[in-house]
Amino acid sequence: xxxxxxxxxxxxxxxxxxxxxxxxxxxxxxxxxxxxxxxxxxxxxxxxxxxxxxxxxxxxxxxxxxxxxxxxxxxxxxxxxxxxxxxxxxxxxxxxxxxxxxxxxxxxxxxxxxxxxxxxxxxxxxxxxxxxxxxxxxxxxxxxxxxxxxxxxxxxxxxxxxxxxxxxxxxxxxxxxxxxxxxxxxxxxxxxxxxxxxxxxxxxxxxxxxxxxxxxxxxxxxxxxxxxxxxxxxxxxxxxxxxxxxxxxxxxxxxxxxxxxxxxxxxxxxxxx
Numbered sequence: 001x002x003x004x005x006x007x008x009x010x011x012x013x014x015x016x017x018x019x020x021x022x023x024x025x026x027x028x029x030x031x032x033x034x035x036x037x038x039x040x041x042x043x044x045x046x047x048x049x050x051x052x053x054x055x056x057x058x059x060x061x062x063x064x065x066x067x068x069x070x071x072x073x074x075x076x077x078x079x080x081x082x083x084x085x086x087x088x089x090x091x092x093x094x095x096x097x098x099x100x101x102x103x104x105x106x107x108x109x110x111x112x113x114x115x116x117x118x119x120x121x122x123x124x125x126x127x128x129x130x131x132x133x134x135x136x137x138x139x140x141x142x143x144x145x146x147x148x149x150x151x152x153x154x155x156x157x158x159x160x161x162x163x164x165x166x167x168x169x170x171x172x173x174x175x176x177x178x179x180x181x182x183x184x185x186x187x188x189x190x191x192x193x194x195x196x197x198x199x200x201x202x203x204x205x206x207x208x209x210x211x212x213x214x215x216x217x218x219x220x221x222x223x224x225x226x227x228x229x230x231x232x233x234x235x236x237x238x239x240x241x242x243x244x245x246x247x248x249x250x251x252x253x254x255x256x257x258x259x260x261x262x263x264x265x266x267x268x269x270x271x272x273x
Contacts, residue, residue, distance in 0.1 A: 012168065014207040016149040023149055023162050030151060030160035031248070033199040037192050040247050047260040060099070060120070064221075065177055067116055067124045072131050072175060073146040073165055084111040085121045123221065127177065130225035137217045137229050140173050141165060152207040155248040161203045171213035172200055177221050181228045184218045188230075197232055198240035 027035065028050075039046035048054045071079045087096045088107040097103040099117055108115040116124065131137050144167030151160045165173035174197060178184045188194060197214045205211055214237060219227040254260055 012145070012148075014150055014152070014204075015145060015166070016151070017145075017147065018149055020147070020162070023160070026151075026160060030158045031154075031251075032160055032162075033196040036199060036244060036247060036251075037195060039251050040192070040195070040243075042263040043250070043254050043260045044262045046251070047254070061221075063114060063116065064120055064124055066114070067120070068127050068177065068219075069147075069164060069175055071124060071128050073141070082113055084108070084113050084115045085118065087115065087117060126223075126225045127219045127221065130219045130227045131175070131217060134217075134227040134229065137227055140167075140170060140215055140217065140229065143167055144170070144173070150204055150207045152203060154203050154206045155245050157248055157252065159199075159203050159206075161200045163200055163204070166204075168208075168210060168212075171215060172197065172204065173215045173217060174200075176216055176218045178218050179221055181218060181220055181226050184228065184230075188216070194232060194236055194240045195244055198237045199244050201237060202241050202244070 035046060035050070038049055045054070049056075067079070067083055070082055087099070088103050089095065090097050090103070096117070097107075099115075104115075131141075144165050145163075146165055147162060148166045149160065149162050151158070153159065163172055164175045167173075174193070176184070176187075176193070178187050193216065197216070201212060201214055213234070214232045216230045216232065217227065218230070219225060
């Protein structure tokens with residue numbers, strides 16, 4: 001396994017810790033990997049989201065993902081602080097109210113934290129067990145910092161990253177979920193994970209001077225909850241980094257010109273079956 005090129009005197013002064021709400025609130029002033037991914041897809045999409053005209057959906061799958069990250073990376077105590085499990089029971093049926101009901105919403109508001117149904121919590125526990133059963137994953141997560149934030153100027157633009165896991169001798173680790181590990185590499189291409197991780201690596205290097213390896217831990221969201229670990233090839237990260245930097249230059253041009261194209265204005269050739 002590759003070990004990071006770090007200094008034993010590194011005191012991590014470039015690393016901050018803050019609630020996710022604070023980090024996301026600063027997205028108006030700092031470019032994130034998510035925003036840059038939007039821009040690569042469509043400058044118009046980036047612009048509309050920046051103006052608040054398109055809002056991110058908070059789907060049940062996102063809640064489960066956040067809960068998994070908290071449980072695996074920050075531990076049971078932090079999980080109990082941030083999440084409640086269960087819900088009110090309908091006295092007429094003896095069954096829990098559904099998460100879309102007013103009774104459930106009132107119960108959640110009373111607890112003042114995100115709420116998982118019993119089924120969602122069982123899913124999170126099963127995925128966490130899958131991660132814990134993977135030796136290499138546990139070695140990567142044996143020591144380090146969860147949800148570390150780094151802010152610096154990159155390519156002349158204020159940027160920010162929030163890393164799932166960081167250890168200055170092993171590298172950057174990102175925890176992902178998937179339906180089937182067999183198709184995880186296809187998922188990674190579809191969702192631009194390499195571009196995300198290349199952005200993380202570049203911003204961290206700009207702030208710290210460290211050039212680090214990057215890993216992804218993926219765990220299935222259904223039986224048998226298999227877990228896998230991928231180390232991203234350094235050359236591929238370099239290629240993605242160059243494409244990110246080119247996108248940032250286009251972003252600056254759009255900001256200067258006030259023009260936000262869709263990305264599909266020109267004729268395209270369809271040449272495959």
